[in-house]
Structures are given as structure tokens and as C-alpha cells.
Amino acid sequence: MASSAWIDRDRFLEASYSGLMKCGQGYITIELNLADPIEIGDFVGLFAAIGDQYDRFIKSSRPDLAGESKIFIKEIRKGSIITEIFPFIPASLIEFMDEAIIIAMFAQFFGKQIKDFILGKTEPNATKNDLKDYLNVVQAVANDANGHATISTTTFEKGVWRTRADFSFTTKEAREAAATIEKQRLDLDRTSSSDRERQLMVFKRSDRGDAGLGIRSGERVTIEDIDRRDLPLIYASELAEQRIKHEIREADRNIYKLGFVVDVNIQLRAGRPIAYRVTAVHSVIDLPDDESP
Template sequence: MAGDGAHIRIKLATEEPVALNDFVGSFVGIGSQFDKFVARDHPTIKADSEFFVKEVRAGCIEADLVAWVAPIIGGLPGMSAVDMIDRVQILTSFVSDLQERIGNYFKPGGRDPRATKSDLADYHKAVAAIARDPNASGVIEAAVFESDGREVRSAFRFRSIDAQVAQREIAEHRKEIEARLDENQTRVLLRFVRPSVEASKPGKKGGERGVIESIHKRALPVLYASDLAEQRMHHEKLQLAGNIFRALFDVDVNIEAGVSGRPIAYRIMQVHDVLDDAGDETLDL
């Protein structure tokens, strides 16, 4: 145990035997989330955590995650992590954050909007052991040993029914993300904010950026799914008599999404028409 006694304790209370994969997976998933939490919310420090099984008895398993955190840069030799940052506060904040994020999936239709596929895998591991047992419960708490005993700073509990709902919702969320990774939209309006009349290789980013407001409010890179699509767009841009920034291109696109499911680029598959944004009339080409 670290010098300040700060730790995260995980308790698995079950009536049925726990599968070894689920037992290990619970700790792996939560440990992975802790590392990601520190990297995201405390980018100037590095986490190094390790689980210690505290107690195993009939119907209950307890394990403590003890975390050491240290500055990535600027640390002094021999200076402990607690000298640099309040480690207790980090662990307390982590448990509260984990409760909010996993807790979204304890109700039908719940989603963590920030979750990636990797996060969903962690969440699934964290609840698997409890979901298998119809009369089980799990507790995750941040605590510290004080002079007068152990004090819990933050905690949350979930039951079998919560874990079972979470498993279904996590699986559905994964399908939704995977579906968005290869989604096509037809007859949408694209406005260039950084156009180019130079040819580039199909599927390669050539510096063009555009906005399709019905999909995403921000400008994203524009790519082309084929030589034919790029040649048609190239032709239409050269034929424009007016300001290209006022033109709306009626296109079919494939939406490339990141691991979180958010759009990160458009691939033009077909160009149908060009409209003038001022009057929504077809431009003379």
C-alpha cells in the first residue's frame, strides 16, 4: 500500500462461482479505465497501477488497486507522487467519473457519448462477473487509511440486473459505432470551405475541407471514392461562374468515422448537381 494509503477497492459479492476470465476481466477493465482517465484528465502525470487481491472467501472477493502517479516531466529525484499532486483526489474523481460513464448503461437506451470501442470493451469486462450471477452485486470505492481507520471518499454499487442491462446496452452501442464507421448518405449538400482544383489520388486527403450541415456542423476533410467522382467534381468546380464558397454540391457521400463514431472525413461517391446557396437555384454549368 502506498504511503498515504489511498486505493480503489473492488468488491464482488456472488452466490455462484465466478469464472476466472470474468474475475480477471473485472480488474483489467477498471485498471484500463483508470489509466485512460489519468491520461485524459491529468496529461502531465503518468499512472502506474497494480491490483492486489485483499480477500477471497465464500461469496465475496475483494481486491485493491494501488496507483502510483508521477509527473511526466519536471519531477525531482526522490520526490514522491503525493508531493506533486493530490493522489487521493485523483482516485476519488476517477470513481465518480466511472460511475457516471458506466452508469449510463444501467438503463435501457443509456449511452456514454464519449465512449470508444475500447471503452465499451472495458465496461463490459467490469460488469461481466456480476451479470452472470442473478443475485450478485459489485462495489467500487475510493478510500484512504486515516489515523482513525479507513475512510471511503467515493463509491458506487451495482446489482445483477444493472449489469445485465449494461451488457445488452454496451453490445448495442458497439453495433451503433460499427455501423457509423461505414455509413453512406445520399443527396446531401456539401459546401466547400477549402476547395481545390488540383487532382489527387482517390481515397487520399488532398487538403480540401467541406461542411455538410445535415451530418456535422464542422468542416471535415473531403476525399473521393473513385477517379470518376473526383473528375466530375473537378469539372463542376471549373465550370462555376460564381463564387465557389456560395455553391452547394448535391452529392452522395460515404462518412468515415473515428473510433468514437464521430465523423472525421467525407468520401464523395457521386456528384448530382450544383446549387446556388443564395437562391437554391441550379447554377449554369
């Protein structure tokens, strides 16, 4: 029977399958039913992808933490492979929520991403690495003549193991998801830009050091008329850099309570701003107290 006792990372990595079943609170099961033999790269890629996404899921909840997992192939028979993934959950995260809840939340979150791709919906916050992982998850089934995959979670609740099928997809659906993912990957590779004049720019992170022209400086700014997010700053003009660096290094005013009226070239990827290239600084103004960070 499972115990709620938490085990540390070293004990988790050394634990056997039976040991994890005794002390763990849940695991994820992947069942592949395939008409054709699976290519080993697709097989390995599937589990590596889910492990990577689990790690990112944990980090999104607690950026200071990293997740890990152990994978066991439970059963292989003709046309079917059953694999179980036991995720390691850091103790400091368990302080905030139950281990079984964390596992269920991850499966639901990841399942929604795959379902959206099947429906032709892109994921606006997905990175290239995310898209690579999603593609690896569906690739084995997409390459099969008539395959099917089911991903479920099993959690220990009130003294009983309970299994829930979180999501599944067929070869047809996997191919639809793969097509959506590939389209989004191509869109991410297309970077364009647009110009805006006399925009109010406010610093969220500054740096006293010099920055090379045309490369990201490490500084971050907001231009709320364009995007409420803070984005990387790129100096496209020496005069603009000199004017801004003067305020950072030599002026008596607080850089975070100043507004810079600038001309800016917006770097876009898939139609979304990803950085600002400042080409000119027209003026520097003091922000009202209620507008400063």
C-alpha cells in the same frame, strides 16, 4: 501514514503493498460478493478493463501522459473477493490537481458510465474498446446467480483515510447494463451513409502527399452545416483529389483560408458522421478573415 511525496514510475512499479499505503494518497477498492464461483476470464477482464479505462481517463486530461496501476487481492473468502487498485499518477499531472482528487474524479466518471448503461442510456463517445471494457466490468456479476459488486475509493485527506462507496450494482443491474452495451456495440457495427450537395468544406489538417481513392487520407476537414467537428477526408473522385491537391501544392493561397464547395457522401456510424467522402468540387472561394481558422 500516507505521505504526499510523489514517487516516480520505477519506484511505483517496484513498490510493495505496504509501501504504496505509506506514500500513496488513495486507491480504488472493488468488492465482489458472488453466489457462484467466478470464471477466471471474467475475474481478470474486470481489473484489466478498469486499468484500461484509468489509462484513457488520464490521457483525456493530459494526452501526453499514460496512467498505470498495480492491483492487489486483499482478501478472498467464501462468496467475497476484495481487491485494491493503486493508480500511478504522473508528477506533471499532480502539478494541476491533487492525487486524491484525480482518483475520486476517475471513480465518479467511470461509475456514471456504468449507471447510464444500467438505465439503458448509451454513451455517444464510447469506442468499441470502451464498450469492451464496460462489458468486462459487469460480466462477472451478470453471470452470477445473485451477485453484487461495490466499487469505492479511499483517499488520504487531512491526515485521515476516508472511504466512499462510489457505485454498486447487482446481478439484475449488471445484466441490464450488459444488454445496453451489446446493443450499442451492434449499432457501432452498422455503418451507413448519406449524400449532400454543395457543402462548404474547410481544411483543419492538410497533406501534400497523394491519397488512395476510397481510403482515409489523413487530412481532416469541417463542414459546419453537417457537424462542427473536424472529420477525416476521403477522396472518392480523382478529379476532386486533383483539384484540392492543386490548391495545397501549387496555388499561392493559404489552404486554411479557403472554402471548398463540394458534393459529399457522409459516412455514418450509429447515425453519427465519422468521415466525409468528397465526390466533386464545384468551386474554391476565399473565406472572410473572421471565418478562417
